[in-house]
Amino acid sequence: MPEDEADHEPSREWSTPLGAVAALAVGAVVMIAAALLLGLDAPGRFLAGVAAVALLVLAALGARQRPKLAIVRVEGGPAIAATRVRGRRVYRRGDIARIRIVRYPRLGRRVPMLEIDALDPDGTERLLIFGRWDLGEDPTVVFDALSVHGLVPAED
DSSP states (O other): OOGSHHHHHHSSEOOOHHHHEEEEEEEEHHHHHHHHSOOOOHHHHHHHHHHHHHHHHHHHHHHOOSSSSEEETTEEEEEEEEETEEEEEEGGGGEEEEEEEEEETTTTTEEEEEEEEEEEESSSSEEEEEEHHHHHSSSHHHHHHHHHHOOSSSOO
16 A cells, blocks of 8 residues: 555654764765775775765665554554665554564574565565664564564464
């Protein structure tokens, strides 16, 4: 469902912290300055430039996709609004097949990720995966908030 069909502002929302997005942008500026001012050889300038572009892309994505996840009210009931690269999608309670916490191995430890299985209006199945970086908060806390709002379907 397009974003403009939501009844009002989100009651709760999560996104990448603005401080992290700003740090990425500052890092990109530092890498550009390093490439131009440090007298690096051609391969060094190239690598610094690639790093700067990568940091700028990450900062732009983090700024563009705000909020990443929100609880909104649609037609009197709670729904999930997820912002991705192509825009914002709203999933009503009936569009959500499953929401769960899955622990993935990362750097020698298991990190919680929030998985949402949902159905687009055209019938396409979507798997949305959010980590701490995406949400700015522990995914288990977000899961609990979604559960309190009645958005987590019962497990089969």
